[in-house]
Amino acid sequence: MARIEVIDIGTVSVRMGISDVADGEISTFTKKTRVCDLGEGLDETGELSSAAVERVLETVGGYLGCFRRNRCDAVVCTLTQSAREASNAETLLSALRELGLEPQVIDGQVEGLIAAYGVESDPKLAASGRTLVADSGGGSTELSILAGERGEVVSTPVGSRRVSERFFADGEPATAAALAEARAWCRGEFDAAIRAHAAFGEADRLVVCGGASTTLAAVHLELEPYNPALVHGSVLERDDVEAMVERFAALSEAARGEVTGVHPDRAPVVLGSAVVMATLLEALGLGEMTVSEADNLQGIALLAEAELLSEPAPIAWRPLLVTADH
Numbered sequence: 001m002a003r004i005e006v007i008d009i010g011t012v013s014v015r016m017g018i019s020d021v022a023d024g025e026i027s028t029f030t031k032k033t034r035v036c037d038l039g040e041g042l043d044e045t046g047e048l049s050s051a052a053v054e055r056v057l058e059t060v061g062g063y064l065g066c067f068r069r070n071r072c073d074a075v076v077c078t079l080t081q082s083a084r085e086a087s088n089a090e091t092l093l094s095a096l097r098e099l100g101l102e103p104q105v106i107d108g109q110v111e112g113l114i115a116a117y118g119v120e121s122d123p124k125l126a127a128s129g130r131t132l133v134a135d136s137g138g139g140s141t142e143l144s145i146l147a148g149e150r151g152e153v154v155s156t157p158v159g160s161r162r163v164s165e166r167f168f169a170d171g172e173p174a175t176a177a178a179l180a181e182a183r184a185w186c187r188g189e190f191d192a193a194i195r196a197h198a199a200f201g202e203a204d205r206l207v208v209c210g211g212a213s214t215t216l217a218a219v220h221l222e223l224e225p226y227n228p229a230l231v232h233g234s235v236l237e238r239d240d241v242e243a244m245v246e247r248f249a250a251l252s253e254a255a256r257g258e259v260t261g262v263h264p265d266r267a268p269v270v271l272g273s274a275v276v277m278a279t280l281l282e283a284l285g286l287g288e289m290t291v292s293e294a295d296n297l298q299g300i301a302l303l304a305e306a307e308l309l310s311e312p313a314p315i316a317w318r319p320l321l322v323t324a325d326h
Helices: 050-069 081-085 089-098 108-120 160-167 176-196 211-221 238-249 270-284 296-308
Strands: 002-009 013-022 025-035 074-079 131-136 141-145 152-156 205-209 235-237 288-292
Touching: 002 050, 002 296, 013 050, 013 296, 025 050, 025 296, 050 074, 050 089, 074 081, 074 089, 074 296, 081 089, 108 131, 108 141, 108 152, 108 205, 108 296, 131 211, 131 270, 152 176, 160 176, 160 270, 176 270, 205 211, 205 270, 211 235, 211 238, 211 270, 211 288, 235 238, 238 270, 238 288, 270 288
Parallel strands: 002 074, 131 205, 205 288
Antiparallel strands: 002 013, 013 025, 131 141, 141 152, 235 288
């Protein structure tokens, strides 16, 4: 058995998962999440702010303490949309290397593949038919259907942080005009992806992962505190998501953070999350989505075990491992 720590640095949150993996299956999994808002202001400036970088480094330092305390065999560190876009991303990458990590900036195609692999490796989500996986974060949403080691994947620039900063930045209740503009922009990006990949429009089921969807599930279930076991595998009807768009649009940012199920740190992006999910369901013509706690954290852990054992990778990406004896 291998104990793998995965640190995933996203646009909104920095997450850490520790998995016990044996023979391609995860027996135990624990996760920590901190909202660091690495992508704060990125859409406007094109750069990572020094404050955001410091928040990330502080969080990662704590996660490395978990690596040592839990006697993990290896750690993998990945970064996504914000690091792909920022002109000064190397500042953060260099600092992560100084902490002893081997940071990997993964492109949207790989990000989608890994998330879909993590989702479809979970027995609770196994189902017949064609499953479309949407991994929706702060800066992008990846749409993926697995088929062999590559599958069909497209990365769209639709994310909760980006939508929030572009259309709802003042923190006030959203106007009808701002909502219409946000939805039209999201719909245009999703429609283009679906046109380019006919298989997406033929999916029988949508499984969504990432903070946007899990937060909406927590709101729907009125969870306080958050309970991943209840969120995982839960189903949100399209009408439920549309109702949340209306609810959050009528509230100020401060009031959104007081809604049961919304962590206060996610108040700035929760309306954007609801708009993204509602528009995706609309574009696909689907009436519901299944929410998954399994995502790229589990997917990377499974790939890391294969790498440790020098076994063939099930998808076309190899993680860079830092082992305990490094």
